[in-house]
Amino acid sequence: MKPELRVALLGDGFMGKAHSNAWAQAPHFFDLPYRIRRKLICGLDTPLLHQTAAQWEWEETATDWRAAIERDDIDVIDIALPNHLHAEAAIAAARAGKIVLTEKPMANTVDEARAMVEAAAKVPNLVWYNYRRVPAIAFAKQLIDEGRVGQIYHYEAAYKQQWGADASRAATWRMDPKQGGSGVADDLLTHVIDTALYLNGPMKEGVAMAATFMPGRQVDDAFQAMIRFENGAMGAIMSTRFGIGSKNAKSFRIHGANAMLGFHLEKLNNLEFLDFTEPSTEQGVRDLMVTDLKHPIFGNFWRPGHIIGYEHSFIATLAAFLDALSKDEEFHPNFRDGLAVQQVLAGLQQSAASRQWVPLQPSA
CATH class of the missing domain: 3.30.360.10 (Dihydrodipicolinate Reductase; domain 2)
Structure with a gap:
């Protein structure tokens, strides 16, 4: 049986929808090396959060993304928060030993981006520059x-x-x-x-x-x-x-x-x-x-x-990342590319x- 990846998505807005679709659809188009479990979606306590969770079949909802990062039953942190939160969330996730994916821009400053590269040096990472795919x-x-x-x-x-x-x-x-x-x-x-x-x-x-x-x-x-x-x-x-x-x-x-x-x-x-x-x-x-x-x-x-269409670039990006992850190969675009x-x-x-x-x- 393929190993399981338990995913937490931080953010339920426009990019949260794009990422949710990628996690849901990638197994249907690609022979992924992992079983994907959409464990948790995190956002503000609004009807949108619960609607998004139901529509994309996320198992749980949460409003505290920091607590979500610390959970032992999460393997992957996918960041689709507003730009100013990318660095804080990515660094925390990397320090917790999670696989880290983050939306672009990677950060709001070069110093933040450098700190992200340093924090994620030993964990797999991705920046969602999806147009490459x-x-x-x-x-x-x-x-x-x-x-x-x-x-x-x-x-x-x-x-x-x-x-x-x-x-x-x-x-x-x-x-x-x-x-x-x-x-x-x-x-x-x-x-x-x-x-x-x-x-x-x-x-x-x-x-x-x-x-x-x-x-x-x-x-x-x-x-x-x-x-x-x-x-x-x-x-x-x-x-x-x-x-x-x-x-x-x-x-x-x-x-x-x-x-x-x-x-x-x-x-x-x-x-x-x-x-x-x-x-x-x-x-x-x-x-x-x-x-x-x-x-x-x-x-x-x-x-x-x-x-x-547009959404397929996210699906292809995710599939390529998971393939590289399974082979312990370097993926691009990664945090160094984002820097x-x-x-x-x-x-x-x-x-x-x-x-x-x-x-x-x-x-x-």
């Missing part, structure tokens, strides 16, 4: 690693949403710098940075600027930067909550010596590809459907052409304040 993004990584793209000259990426332009959304914790961090940089740019590090490697230096468009708001509404990567590529990255017309538009475009790649999250089953090695009369952007059984990850879900994102973010925030180019610490 979108099949189209994983296929882009495969093409780059195989040399199909060649030397990368330009890396352009953005993450645009529009809800920040709605003044009525001011009450959300994401608009409170004490809870949500700096704003859109912590919320969305961290995803952009992680995908860039995953596909194109460490960043060498950058210059950035931030903007707050809503009067009285204490966090940034938009953030953009120019980057020089260690491989020599030029980069332009940005995130905004004022991208009118964009509900959840994460995208990138990569121009290399041999090819161009393009991705749009709102069409997440597709990858744009232009092969520059073909005769000029035959070159054109192909809109590849990354839904074949031979494509990365996709074959675990459906038959060719049967598209997947690398925080180091880049901190450097860019320093640049936005000083209006100067700054060095960006590479992955370590």
Whole structure:
């Protein structure tokens, strides 16, 4: 019989739902090396907590996440709390010897992230940068690693949403710098940075600027930067909550010596590809459907052409983590990868304040 993992999920909001679905669905799509027991979900004492527990078949509910971490009948702590609680919860869980998974951003500061890495040095850990497990993004990584793209000259990426332009959304914790961090940089740019590090490697230096468009708001509404990567590529990255017309538009475009790649999250089953090695009369952007059984990850879900959605990236991330856990292998993205994102973010925030180019610490 497979060993059992008893899971406690801290948080019952939007990400709590995404994580609950992953824990529930992963055994149906992947031959997991463990039996998953959804033991406990923790949140505020509201109807939402009990509704979420019932809907996703969590055995128990609790309102004290610190007490949940100390329980002997819990093996895994999955953190989907507001950003300012990630470090405290993750460090406590690691010190209690738990397997630790945490939502992004990993922390609100580099110092917090470093403390998390140190605390979790001897326990398996994960940061939920789930977009790495979108099949189209994983296929882009495969093409780059195989040399199909060649030397990368330009890396352009953005993450645009529009809800920040709605003044009525001011009450959300994401608009409170004490809870949500700096704003859109912590919320969305961290995803952009992680995908860039995953596909194109460490960043060498950058210059950035931030903007707050809503009067009285204490966090940034938009953030953009120019980057020089260690491989020599030029980069332009940005995130905004004022991208009118964009509900959840994460995208990138990569121009290399041999090819161009393009991705749009709102069409997440597709990858744009232009092969520059073909005769000029035959070159054109192909809109590849990354839904074949031979494509990365996709074959675990459906038959060719049967598209997947946002939630499948969480399922695939969890399955890959559990596979690595069973083999005692290092998993990525882990806390060290999360620290690398925080180091880049901190450097860019320093640049936005000083209006100067700054060095960006590479992955370590």
